[in-house]
Amino acid sequence: MVSMRQLRYFVEIVEAGSYSLAAERLFVAQSALSRQVKELEASAQVQLLTRGARRFELTPAGKTFYDGAKRLLFNLNETLVQTRHADRGEQGVIRVLHSSSVALASPLMQRIQSYLSNNGASLEISQMSSEHQGEDIEEGRSDIGLVRLPVHIKFPGVRVEEVYTEQLMLAVPASHRLSGLSEVAVAALREEPFVSLPHGERGGLSYRVAELCMRNGFFPRAARATSRKTTLLSLVEAGLGVALVPASMRSIAPAGVRFVSLSGTDNSTAVAMLYRRGMSTLVDGFAAALHGEV
Template sequence: MELRHLRYFVTIAEEQSFRRAAERLHVSQSPLSRQMKDLEEEMGVELFEPEGRGIKLTAAGKAFTERARSILASVDAAVDEAKGVAEGRLGTVVIGFETGTTFMGALLSLVAAFRRRTPRVGLQLVPMSSVEQWAALRQGTIAFGYGAYAPSDDALGHLEMARDRLGLLLSPEHRLARFKKVWLRDLESERVLLQPRQLYPRLHADILTTARAQGVTLHVTAEVLDLEALLALVVIGDAVTFLSEKFWELASQTSLLWRPVEDLHLNLSEVVTWRAEDDGAPVVRALIECAREVSPLLQHAADRARSPKVAQRKRNKR
């Protein structure tokens, strides 16, 4: 028994006429009658009986009609679902994200834009560091990543969405709080807290290497995984830490202060990452387009390009 036999049968049942069913199906009446006869022989029951110039369903035929309709509806739904997944309209996408960036970064804007574009696609957000995201992308356990660093792997594509200056976070009671500007040499005798090296290796390396280049040795007294715990230790004046200016807006609810470190010159980025081989996948393509749409960095570049002064300078160069 084939699906087309079920479709033929349901059409005949609805039309109660082989002739009208053949016209509706765009097939010849004789082969249609023969296929229904084969179906009855295969099932071992009679599905139709004559009635005037047409036909009517037997009791077995009526029962089979409902089952056949249900089977065809299930098949159609399965086909639609498969097409929806292939076209990026259905399914679930798993996104890895850097902890501590959820509310102050562009992630929420990205998720909202993606939800508007693909309302029937489920989203699962999994907290993980950039390094963990890259491994998960290679293994195929996530489809998209959102973190603080760009990968140096050609197998992974990436887009920098935002960039924010890294500075010093400290308590209002700290001795450096009275200064509007801070230099790395001012931190040489301070207790410095950082988030774990294994999760943020580049941040550690960048901060410590920059300090050493200025002849300063920073004393990292602890690595604290939980951002709230890190902020709490800074609040009580136990130590200082580094945080981007944007994230300080969240921390400012705890009365903490943020100061630029004049000779640090480091930025914390917001980067989305995906497998390069998935560039053409509908869901990944939609996420990339949404990231471009809400990226503060790209929006700023677009605003500058539209600026009359910038346009005039470009014309003058020509």
């Protein structure tokens, strides 16, 4: 009979890459770990691992077993979490992902807080790059993703729906020559070093910024240090360059960063939602709330 302990031990061994490291992580003796795997193979009546002097490899059967065991453990954990929330009178947990350029600020958080309080739900939120969110949602590990448009990597079962737009602003260090202006034209940034540049196969904020710069006759020049994360504001504060960022990122900016409005029109950026329709009534209602429909 296969036990949950054996499944957990087996998955940990595969993910750790060695018996010794898995034993350390699980706080069990390596000999006990080895014995549990042998008993697991006896119960399954297949060889799951081929063992060498210093390493092991998954057999084809072992790879199939690992994928299934990991799914089973994940589903069990989700069931336990949902059960605990039900015991507290809560409807369930909504698992939300957001990219680093989507600051958890108004109007987003107002809609989220209102829905959670009105529906007795809880939120589990994590930061993840937009290119990985679609895979997580399609495979059921997460419910909702929040990203900056454009999204280039598409998944058949995942919908992409715009939620709201906001204005882009120029972020500069406090000592920068432009920091005291009320507004600046994008074309005036031609010679400025940018701490965020687009990746050829990805979308998101940096792609939108490059698109805006090219519309004004130039491609953003790279600073000495660049970042695609929220750390780009720290690079700006350090005087390494400038960035065009959503206005909402003012709420998470370091003290040494100043924001200048952009003159002209069509300097906006859009936040979109990734989700699979029909996952649950709770998630569908949450999606509608993000749209401002409830």
